[in-house]
Amino acid sequence: MKTHVKVLVVGGGAVGCGIALHLARAGWETLLVERDELTAGSTWHAAGLLPLFNMGYATSHIHDYSVRLYAGLEAETGLNAGFTRCGNLRMAQTDARMDEYMLYSATAETVGVEHEFLTPAQIKERWPLLRTEDLKGALFHPTDGYINPADVTQAMAKGARMAGASIERKLQVNGYRWTGSEWVVSCEKLVEKGGNLVPSGEQFEIRAEHVVTATGNHAQRTARLLGIRIPAIPVEHQYIVTEPDPALARWRAEGNPEHPVLRDADAKWYVREERGGWILGPYERNAPARFLYEVPESFRADLFPLDLERIEEEYMSMIHRLPTSETVGLKDDFNGPICYTPDGNPLVGPAPGLRNMWLAEGFSFGITAAGGVGHYLAQMMVEGEAEIDMASLDPRRYGGWMTTEYAARKNEECYEHVFVLHHPDEEREAARPLRSSPAYDRQKARGAQFGQVNGWERPNYFGPLDAPAGFDHDARSFRRGGWWQYAKAEAEAIRNAAGLIDATAFAKHMVKGPGATAFLDWLTTNRLPKVGRINLTYALTDKGTTRTEYTIVRLAENDYYLVSAGAWAAYDGDHLLKSAEDFMASGGEFVSIQDVTTQWGVFAIAGPASRDVLGRLIRDAQPETALSNKRFPWLSSKRIELGMVPVQAIRVAYTGELGWELHHPIEMQNHLFDRLLEAGEPLGVKLVGARAQNWLRQEKSYRAFGTELGRDATPLEAGLDRFVDLSKEFRGKAAMEATGIRSKCVTLLIDGPQDADPWGREGLFLEGQRVGRLTSGGWSVAFGKQIGMGYVRPGLAQPGTKLKVRMFRELWDAEVAEDSPYDPTNARIRVDG
Template sequence: MKTHVKALVVGGGAVGTSIAYHLAKAGWKDVMLLERDELTSGSTWHAAGLLPYFNMSFATTHIHDYSIKFYKTLEEETGLNPGFYVVGNLRMAQSAARMDEYMLYATTAETCGVPFQWLTPDQIRERWPLVRTDDLEGAIYHPTDGYINPADVTQAMAKGARMNGVEIERRWQVDGYTWTGDHWDVTCSKMVEKGGNLIASDEQVVIHAEHVVTATGNHAQRTARLLGLRIPAIPVEHQYIVTEPDPALVEWRKTNPQHPVLRDADAKWYVREERGGWILGPYERNAPARFEYGVPDSFRADLFPLDLERIEEEYMAMIHRIPSSEEVGLKDDFNGPICYTPDGNPLLGPAPGLRNMWLAEGFSFGITAAGGTGHYLAQLMVEGEAEIDMASLDPKRYGPWMTTEYAARKNEEAYEHVYILHHPDEERPACRPLRTAPAYDRQKALGAQFGHVNGWERPIYYGPKDAHETFDHDARSFRRGGWWHYAEAEAKAIREGAGLIDATAFAKHRISGPGATAFLDWFTTNRLPKVGRINLTYALTSAGTTRTEYTIVRQAEDDYYLVSAGAWAAYDQDFLYKAIMEKEKDFGRINKEDVTTQWGVLAIAGPKSRAILNGLIKDADASTVLSNKRFPWLSCREIELGMVPVRAIRVAYTGELGWELHHPIEMQNHLWDRLMEAGAEHGLTPVGARAQNWLRQEKSYRAFGTELGRDATPLEAGLDRFVDLTKKFYGKAEMQAKGLRSMCVTLLIDGPDDADPWGREALYDGERRIGRLTSGGYSVAFGKSIGMGYVPTELAAPGTQLKVRMFDRLWDAEVTVDSPYDPENRTIRVDG
């Protein structure tokens, strides 16, 4: 057994073996995999082996697509058949809303190159007459999909890993991790059987590993404790049953191929053939989380008792859809743990706060994701970045506020929502409200409908004051939901008068000390602002792509206030703080402080915003405090509004005259009340995030997580003005070497009367797919749909005519000038 390795992979399920395989294929020598029991003894052994393409995430769709293609190559390489049955995947719809969901999903599949077909109920009945279709609207069919034997594919990847030099050791458990400064010392115990349990023996070894990857599945909570982390990966019970042979199916198979994997999303189940019978896998309500605080030693390749009453509704729905199954008896049943996360996507990437520690946890669809996970994680580890933006799967999308109770309840909700309609404007209710700004109750009383960002409650629009408990559910849609007209009115209020937006969820950091200036100058792309001024700037990845966006306020010569996206707070902080720790020896002492929860933020914007603020300023010459001369655009001033000391920043994400009002968070209610009182005569309107999102697209303001990410450089995003090429900064050479592979553009779209793009739709030049939208919405300034996205450089010129896929057809779209609303920024700079 080796004791010095380049990379140690902990966990011998499908995910762990794939990671070990792909690290070795990527050229890393001395890769070792440890498994505490036997390969596949976790959730892998009892998985149904389905390979669902369906996913609204761009990154996850790429991962699933890679897996399905990769598994088809394993037998040729290893000589082991992974048991892949390419039977197709038929996802049926009982309603028009479900077909809308499939058409929205199809835009993601289309941009990733995933093949699919549309089938009518008649076509389904003609091809598979055992399936009842009289109550269906249609279906989406993936012909390259199917199912696979989980144990066989894992063993094939394990053999491939060994063929490429990976050492696989079974019956070794990790008991401790210690970072020495340049590698991990991993303490391991030999596992032995005693009374049917698997327990640690006295035999121990310490493995010195430059990198460690944890892929510990159901044991993620134990891993979290060993690393001193919070990892929201907790298993939920998943049941499936296997029937006796169905005579009708047996007869059908005498002259016909297998049925595709059948999914009736509205009935919350999947079904596939199994030895002449059927496997039914439901995603029912009230499936409990298990092992919140660790897996007991007595639980190995075990199962839970079946709870048939819990899945009775889904079982009856199978009989309805496949009538021949009604008289068939049950042959076998499974109820095992499947790990989940609060949003259903895995936790994949660098561990927060730790060097060379990588997490691959929380895989609810681990067989589908295993191959692609190994491929893209190996790219991250070996090359520094993957070819796709992996930020949406990063473990740091959940901050330190996340608890075990939160994870368990949200994971139960994620399980239940596998087949719930995935509206792009959905807001799931479990564990909410949790993090609330002081003005939450005031906003709720005004009809605020809340979304949540990094656990924070944030108004997304203001609906009827007397229906705030139920209105959002009724308002959801794949088209223009019931909330749409409220967002439209809020957007117009900012363009014509004034709006008040709660932006408290912004992440905020104070960076100071003798080394702060030199560090930030190296860390970010733009020149640093002068004292009292602000700059928008970017931090890059090692590949020269966009890692983080910051607004930097320079408060003193070596004292900076950094503001970044609230949804990415822990993600940004980890990158910033790790960079500080690494470079402090070069630049001098750097103080870092997370002040997010100390400062609330209310943003006021619109032509009347100055007049409203003037009504609250008590000054010898109050009317000039906010003038261009005393308070120019892109500057910061300390002012007083009522009894609240405010760090006012003259900037507005909406493209109108406006200020961000950063204030002591404990004074927020006083400030909210004074602003609403002063704004009453000016028609001040509380505004939510959806209207703000529309308005920022009219200004072509890029947003992190959509236009900005690790798959494009700031130059490709069209942000040249925020990149100072005369100075040295991290990632500069790599950014320049990439050139301009594509360009971010804004498009005005003549779309359907009842819908706007959501920001994942495919773009076409004639019949040729050439790019995708990254954002979408409605423009009150132009009276039509608007979107932003990436296209080849030769198609980025204003006036270029393109097409955008929305639902089942292509719609006209025109590339417009950057910042189509007020391109000269006159409204932002207006004096008064």
């Protein structure tokens, strides 16, 4: 057995074998170890469905790649993986579900997934065994299907061996140690004894430059061995197999094709044919999380007892949809662990705080994802970045605040929500509130309706305390929800008077030390600001794409305060720490990185009246000029006093109006909140949430990380040339220049439907051909129409270009606007007073 390799893959399920296949294909010397037999974890009892896409852009690409890979595995390896391309029928009982499918359709178009809409009559004509009179319609994917999980895993394992990989079974990893250049992995051979696996006493070490963990249900043991947190915890998933259905047998005997995989999302189940009968897979309420800390040594290819009472409602709804199944008996049942994460996306990418350690954990749809994850993770490892933005799957999207209890409760919720309507304005309630700023109760008392970002409670909008009859704050929609009118009023308040926004969730880091200036100059694209000034800048990946966005405040010669997106605090912190280590290892002077996110609260005040509001509170020898352009110019930062609160004020506004960010000691937040509202009330100040802010920033063409900005586009493609100083050297510069301009980011004004706005997932078209996609969308109060941002071919980025955007299956007029269509000269931001 090899004991020194380029990469060690730990875990021999479908995901691990998919990763080993692609790393071996890339030419890396690869060893995969599995503690039991290949497929012994959740792979063996998976139903093997292959849903091609969902609402996520990255996961849709992953699933699409997997299906294309699986279709060619037999020709490559000689092993039949049991791939059946029967299609996937997503049925809808409600208009809201059809709205969801129309948004699914828009997403599918951007990925290139084939699909069509069917009426109830068309469904009945194709598949007469189905009851359809209570359906609104369906979305049909003809290229979906299912596969035998064990067979596809063995086929990928054989493909990996053919490409040069080695695979060792019954080998348990007991420890990891990083030497500074490679991992030393402690292993022990296991042997069968009385139906269990027990240590043989044969121990040895494997040395690997890189390690990938794909340990499935054993993720908590992996986390403990690595000294990190991994929010991947299994939840029980049960499905049943019926005896043969005589009506189905007659249907097939008449020469009819196999039914597609049936998904009655409103009934919370999937059904497919299985040996003349049916498999029913429900996603019911109250399925418990299991193995919160580790999998018992005695649990191998085992199952839990079936709980039929828990799935009775779903079982009866299957009989309703397939009446012939009512008299068919049960032949088999499965209730096994399937790993989940709090948001349902797997954890794919670098492990937080560790070098050359890669995670591939938390797969609730592991069979569908295995091939694609192998492909894109191998790109990240071998080439430095994947061709698609994988940030939505990055393990560092969860910070150190995440606990086992939180992950377990959120994973149970995620399981229950598999078939719950996935509204873009969805906010799930489990494990909330958990992280809240001191002003949380004050804002809630004033009508705040909260969303959650990185565990933080953040106001989405402020609704009425006494809601009008029929108004439901919890109602969600794929069109304009009840919240829309309140977000519109908030946006108008900022344009016409002033608004106060709680931005405490921003990620905040201090970068200090004798090497701080040289470090940040190397790490970021823009020239560094002078002391007392700020700038907007970008850190790049080694492929030259956008790694993160920072607002840098220079407090002293070698003393910097970095502000970045609140959803990415751990992601940015990990990158800063590792980059500083690289900088010092290459001869740079000492740099200190400190996460101060929870030490500082942030209020953003913006709007024409914002200077007047602050003027009533500021304590200064000359208060009448303290906030003037001369003493406090745009893009500068000063230490000021507002009442009794010391504030690091930054003259910048994400909304495109005169405004300041007020960074304050978090323990003084309530005092500052009260004083700001007292001073602002006579001037028309309104509390404002994240949804209105998102609309306003699009009117200014301000790109947002995670939408317009990501690891699949460079800052130059994003149209951020003014923040890139090509006269200096910085990390990723050469790769960025070599990439060129493949697409361009644009802002579009849209004449769309009367009751809906784009969500940022829609395709852009020219003469019937897709030429780009939206990444953000909303309503413009300045222009009185829908607005969106997205990417198009470079030749279509000129202002005035006429395009179409797909919304609810129709094409609506859209026109490329000039960058910053609202106040393009920034006159309102720079206004003096």
